[in-house]
Amino acid sequence: MESCKLLIAGLKQVVQVCKNGERMLVGDAMNDVAIMQSEDGNCGYSIVVDSDGNIHDIDTDKNINHKYNGTQFEKSIDGRGCCVIPGLVDAHTHPVWAGDRVHEFAMKLAGASYMEVHQAGGGIHYTVEHTRAASENELYQLLKQRLTSMVKCGTTLVECKSGYGLDTESELKMLRVINQAKKNKIIDISTTYCGAHAVPKGSTSEEMVNDIITNQLPKLKQEIDSGKLQVDNIDVFCEKGVFNAQQTRKILEEGVKMGLMINFHGDELSDSGSAKLGAELKAQAISHLEEISDEGIKEMSKSHSVAVILPTTAYILRLKAPPVRKMIKAGVPVALGSDFNPNAYCMSMPVVMHLACVNFHMTMAEALTASTINAAAALGMSDTHGSLEVGKKANFVIIDAPRWEHLVYQFGCHDDVIKAVVLGGDIIHMKHST
DSSP states (O other), X not given: OOEEEEEEEEESEEXXXXXXXXXXXXXXXXXXXXXXXXXXXXXXXXXXXXXXXBEEEEEEHHHHHHHTTTOEXXXXXXXXXXXXXXXXXXXXXXXXXXXXXXXXXXXXXXXXXXXXXXHTTOTHHHHHHHHHHSOHHHXXXXXXXXXXXXHHTTEEEEEEEOOSOOSHHHHHHHHHHHHHHHHTTSSEEEEEEEEETSOOTTOOHHHHHHHIIIIIHHHHHHHXXXXXOOOOEEEEEEOTTSBOHHXXXXXXXXXXXTXXXXXXXXXXXXXXXXXXXXXXXXXXXXXXXXXXXXXHHHHHHHXXXXXXXXXXXXXXXXXXXXXXXXXXXXXXXXXXXXXXXXXXXOOOHHHHHHHHHHXXXXXXXXXXXXXXXXXXXXXXXXXXXXXXXXXXXXXXXEESSSSXXXXXXXXXXXXXXXXXXXXXXXXXXXXXXX
């Protein structure tokens, strides 16, 4: 090759996660991540990124130097003493909103439940009011700041939901904001329409379902068909007091007719039968699952719908832990997400991974798998993202430590541990030298 975009050389560890084109890892395989380890202090591993921003080669420094002698690299990174992992994938976020809810935190600390805050006029309704009032540019500037913060924490692919509009124009406004961020390549994005996030004030759930089916989805289809919007997934908050399983099915099936993947909230506060429903509908992913039944676990293991676990939400709301160990043992593919939103204000996947290990008894290897290849699978993007394999997009996190586990072990210190973040071969974040 005459020229390449990037060379990273001298790496002590290249943590591929998987190396044989696996779409996802389940069961014991989640704990068996593929690692290239250098035991020679004078010769590490190198990664070559081609001009298209994809991984072209991974080999020892010696072999790369020989194979690419005379090749011009636009940029290079000295990786001596460092490790590299795939760019982290945040499989569940709500990043487009205005009006924080810091005042509700005291209510939660005093013992108020999620639904009690919701019924008192707070929660989603408070955010909806402020998001509807915000201009498209105001929302974009807020989203841009948040996505930039996620990048600094090592996230290179993120799922972004609408859902704080709850009417046609406001939901489309949110989706346009996400679309703009996607076009500006701040980060790789999977876009989710979540119009059924709550029932608006003065309306019933059945009226909202009718509005979504007859107004919101047809208008969304027009925007997609005209090329004005790109939307990947459809989401519904399937929960007692919000949308029941029958209503959820109706909305999700309409989304499938439009070519959207099913990726929805289920079994968070009660066993609503969401896991079984999602498995039946061949859902790409189901999130939360704190209250999933044994039957739901069995059905998800058959359908290979990805369970997106959200440690920050369970932590902040003091919910019981989802049965993660039981899911993994049953062969359910498990992924992680930050659930970043005004209720769970955390953008850091390393913090999420740490919480998953401590509170949900995942190993660090399982947490890494859940934050890379399985999270990419939850978004239907594991053919291009989630592992370090030749031909995949060159999204990396370079860790300034001799073992990748320092990213999880050094709780809350990812600013110090992350040396650089690379997106498609472009360095989008670099730690400043001290």
